[in-house]
Amino acid sequence: MKVGFFVGCNTAFNRPDLEQAVRYAFPALGIELDDLEGQSCCPSWGTMPSVDVVGWCAVGARNHTIAEEKGLDIVTVCGSCYGSLAESKYKMDTHPEIKAQVNEILKDIGREYKGTSNVRLAFYYLYHELGPDRIKEAVKYKLDGLTVALQPGCHTLWPSKVYYDKEEDPFHPRVLKEMCEALGATVGHYTRLIDCCGMGAMRSTDMEKSLKLVEKKLISMKNEVNPDLIVTGCSSCLIQFDTAQELLRSGKKINFEIPVLHIMQVLALCLGADPEKVTGLAKTDVSRVVNRILEG
Amino acid sequence: MSSDQVATGVINLSEGDSSLVNEIKELGGEELMECIQCAKCAAACPMVLAGFPFFNKRIIQAIFLGLRDALLDDSSIWACQSCNRCTEVCPREVNPFEIIQAMRRVAIREFALPTLSIEGLKSLYDTGHAVYLAGAGNTRAKVGLPEKPPSTVANPEALKELQAVIRKTALADLGIIPMDESGVKETCEV
Ligand code: SF4
Ligand code: SF4
16 A cells, blocks of 8 residues: 655644654555655644635646646645645545636646545545555554543544545544544543644734633543543644743643643554654653553 | 624614625625525524623624624634534524625625735745744654654645635735735734
8 A cells, every 4th residue: 555645834834753653654554655755834724724715726736746646635734724634635536617627727847636546644645555454463562551632633523525534433533532532542532622722824923812722622531531641633723732831831721731742643652663763852751651551 | 883782782784784794605605695584504503602792693693783893893603613513503504604704705805804814815825824933843852753744844845836816816816915926924923
């Protein structure tokens, strides 16, 4: 098996330890990664999609064609990349006039969007292509004895019509939960599970309001689950949960810290990756939880 | 009409701009008129929870009323998380998220866009990434990765291709960012 790795911006520049986790975990599970050399930004919501539909799709389509030429699906760990690429694909596949205008633009650079590659989110890809049981067999270390709270991420769920990998009921997501349980964790349910973390456009527009959302989520997690670890399905959620806690503590909004990792980082650790490489940029103190995983 | 007036409930309908509805429809909000103001989208929207004065249902209502200035004066449309909860729950397939995007497109045509969006667009054009941290080479090296990711930043031919694509889009016609000179910034986090 081989897939195209769409690394995106935040993972490449902000959390390359997450990039390393993907580069470790996929091959360790027998899946080869192709770099989709020459890929660009997805592009994300506040830029091209806010200017014009065709322009957004054209920039997205250029990325799609790199994967199409290789006959590969696109895999990403970022919710924004996942959402933007899946939506631009959906628009072009369901609106022939948009696809035609995009291909008119792409003609000049010798490319054509066909619509033959799917956009996949890394942990959904692994869940669907390998299944939790095969992943369980492959890991060296487990999460036994650890209680986790989940942060699936908005773009992993909605709008379900644009995604190749779907939850049966996006308002009661199960895939991330089953993945963590397969790795041995106890997954606690909390009331604000599917709430937004406030990262992204909201954080750029109004930091204070954005922090209010992540604060509500953290308090709900702490009171209802008291987790050893927060596991996210999205790189933006990872950054928000990992960086907001210090701000909230210094603002006297919370008085605790919960370590945060992306599911691909957890998986890489369980498969035997070097913790410095795959979790080394975490702002929350993940050392204790990492040691507990490695000590079994 | 200011966002304050709207917030206090005083709306002079004769001041409304009736052309706004058509503009929204042309810029991607085709299903606008299907909205019955049932507020299902509002019940799911994180902007409501965070306390923004305008959110999906209210933005649509303001468009119906032609309150162009009120929407442009307020930053709410730029806080939309593109999370698409609203699209998922709307019983009329209005696609409220797309209406908000269309409202951003209206705003951009009046140059009423946040500085961060301009910087993101410029960074996308100059580097291929809307989020770009020039100093990330060190961070990448720290975890054992090459200084540059295998994207447009490490591949000048690919960047030229991307720029050729962007020059053919509405972004070029609107002239929001300079496309002749490169002004690669140290950081851009949009
Ligand atoms: S956009 Fe849809 S969900 Fe929202 S008020 Fe209109 S009809 Fe209801
Ligand atoms: S996409 Fe925007 S308007 Fe719709 S629910 Fe999310 S934040 Fe609210």
